[in-house]
Amino acid sequence: MNIFKLVARKLGTLLVTVFAASLLVFFSRALVPGDPVAFLLRGRKPSPEAIAEVTKQFGLDKPMWQQYIDWLGNLFHGDLGRSLQFRQDVTTVLADRLPVTLGLVVLAGVLIAILGLAAGIIAALNRGRTADRAILIAMTGLGAIPSFVGAIVLIAVFAVQLGWFPSYGSGDGFADGIFHLILPSIALALTFVALVARVTRSSMLDQLEREHVEVATSRGLPRSRVVLRHVLRNATGPILTVSGVLVAGLLVASSIVEQAFGLAGIGSLLVQSVDRLDFPVVQAIVLLIVIIFVLVNTIVDLLAPLIDPRVAAGAAAR
Amino acid sequence: MRALAAPPSVVKSLRLPRASGLFLTSLIVAAIMVVSAIAAPILAPYNPNIVDLANVLSGPTSAHWLGTDALGRDTLSRMMFGARSSLLGPLLVVVLSTAIGILLGLIAAWRGGWLDALLARIFDLLFAFPALLLAILAVALFGKGLAAPVIAMSIAYAPFVARLVRSLVVTERTRPYVAAYRVQGFSGGWIALRRVLPNVMPTVGAQSTLNFGYVLADLAALSFIGLGVQAPTADWGAMINESRGALMSGQILPAMAPTIAVVLVVIAINIIGEEFSDRLGGQIPL
Numbered sequence: 001m002n003i004f005k006l007v008a009r010k011l012g013t014l015l016v017t018v019f020a021a022s023l024l025v026f027f028s029r030a031l032v033p034g035d036p037v038a039f040l041l042r043g044r045k046p047s048p049e050a051i052a053e054v055t056k057q058f059g060l061d062k063p064m065w066q067q068y069i070d071w072l073g074n075l076f077h078g079d080l081g082r083s084l085q086f087r088q089d090v091t092t093v094l095a096d097r098l099p100v101t102l103g104l105v106v107l108a109g110v111l112i113a114i115l116g117l118a119a120g121i122i123a124a125l126n127r128g129r130t131a132d133r134a135i136l137i138a139m140t141g142l143g144a145i146p147s148f149v150g151a152i153v154l155i156a157v158f159a160v161q162l163g164w165f166p167s168y169g170s171g172d173g174f175a176d177g178i179f180h181l182i183l184p185s186i187a188l189a190l191t192f193v194a195l196v197a198r199v200t201r202s203s204m205l206d207q208l209e210r211e212h213v214e215v216a217t218s219r220g221l222p223r224s225r226v227v228l229r230h231v232l233r234n235a236t237g238p239i240l241t242v243s244g245v246l247v248a249g250l251l252v253a254s255s256i257v258e259q260a261f262g263l264a265g266i267g268s269l270l271v272q273s274v275d276r277l278d279f280p281v282v283q284a285i286v287l288l289i290v291i292i293f294v295l296v297n298t299i300v301d302l303l304a305p306l307i308d309p310r311v312a313a314g315a316a317a318r
Numbered sequence: 319m320r321a322l323a324a325p326p327s328v329v330k331s332l333r334l335p336r337a338s339g340l341f342l343t344s345l346i347v348a349a350i351m352v353v354s355a356i357a358a359p360i361l362a363p364y365n366p367n368i369v370d371l372a373n374v375l376s377g378p379t380s381a382h383w384l385g386t387d388a389l390g391r392d393t394l395s396r397m398m399f400g401a402r403s404s405l406l407g408p409l410l411v412v413v414l415s416t417a418i419g420i421l422l423g424l425i426a427a428w429r430g431g432w433l434d435a436l437l438a439r440i441f442d443l444l445f446a447f448p449a450l451l452l453a454i455l456a457v458a459l460f461g462k463g464l465a466a467p468v469i470a471m472s473i474a475y476a477p478f479v480a481r482l483v484r485s486l487v488v489t490e491r492t493r494p495y496v497a498a499y500r501v502q503g504f505s506g507g508w509i510a511l512r513r514v515l516p517n518v519m520p521t522v523g524a525q526s527t528l529n530f531g532y533v534l535a536d537l538a539a540l541s542f543i544g545l546g547v548q549a550p551t552a553d554w555g556a557m558i559n560e561s562r563g564a565l566m567s568g569q570i571l572p573a574m575a576p577t578i579a580v581v582l583v584v585i586a587i588n589i590i591g592e593e594f595s596d597r598l599g600g601q602i603p604l
Binding site: 286 | 446448538544555566570574580
């Protein structure tokens, strides 16, 4: 029963947050002073046809709350409105761009998981020794490198000086596409590797000091088994939590990295749409990122009690 | 009237110079950046916007220590003037978000009840919007430049400060000195502002110092993607963006010099902020 209550409450929070976010994203337009037609047609010729089209599309002749309800209703039908710059449905435009961003985020995620966990575990198991100190210093440095700096340095070294990788574009076909994503995914991963490594290290150290680990060791269990079953498993909680937070950062940073490497993904679409005053697309992408972020964090919250039942017990007791 | 001596303040422990070399180096780096930003008109060897098409991408020479960019503008001078917008933006965000955060955090902790619950909900909603995303949305609404992103990021960072202030004040108000003032008839507002606030300020300051680094990186990224500071104004992020063409053709310096400046400042600020928080006994939650 406890688990049910927990799930119901998390889903409730999820819905409330997404609803509030949709309000914020939609009504943010009302913050702009002046005529909404003029705002939506900035930088375009306000011909009578264009005015009529944009008025009809956004229902600008209706009251704002009615516009919101229509917009929300359309969202549920998968209709995100029409892009002003491409004269296409926003859904179509997003679908075209999705594969690149998905590939970039997945590749970066794999890098973050492997490198971050490995660095954190190695540091924790060598606490206070040279390996630990070296990893700590390296991670402090990495953590201070914004993704666009990583992108510039990688381009300068590996694309321009050494010429090993392409510096621009998405490439053609699957293999070439992946090849074009290698440098960008490294640039995207760097900061987050440092974050995961630091959390893994401190979470492992916290567990290594616990009595149950001492008991397991004194019972003569092999070190690898103690580390895997008793330390790492119990250390998963904080690592999982930070991974949830990390997703939002990854999605936003991907817009910087895609822009730096000229990749045609969702992130560079966001930047391009802001640049070309295409508000419907901006609105859709911002809401999409927030929804993904809230969704991932809810999943993380729900996974936590599966890995560590004490979390569920604690939440129910509160 | 002073019925009680002010409670022992944490500020005193900050004054003990037990600084490591790394910390001192960071302070010096930060000081150099601040001085070159303030004194740029005096110190900069050239006008940062003077175009010299006869002397394009010169590389380091005795006349131009860091070379020139694709328009023949002196990179060192642009770096010094660029320090102004690059540092002023984050400074404004940190001051604004700290002020809003302290106010909301104090109100939440002191009043409690439904107001506290409501504020917590609003903060939870804002946490779902990454600061940079909120800044990009603000640019989409109000146009390019530094003004809209600075306000948006102040709103995005205020909840972090507010949550910290709230948790500190909730603990602080249970301490005996608060009750002692109460008994003597001091008003709640006076105790909160004049006695409790100064005690939580050092921790808040340490957190805000760390925030400065994050905001600087975010605003530089915003200028890098062309949505922040606009040409021809010198700004580190914008300079990196403008020098991408030169970078691709093998001229690294015009893009790399501002890149290094960003990294140096961010690392220095991180070290300074963490040193502060270490001295306070690591009260800052990660």
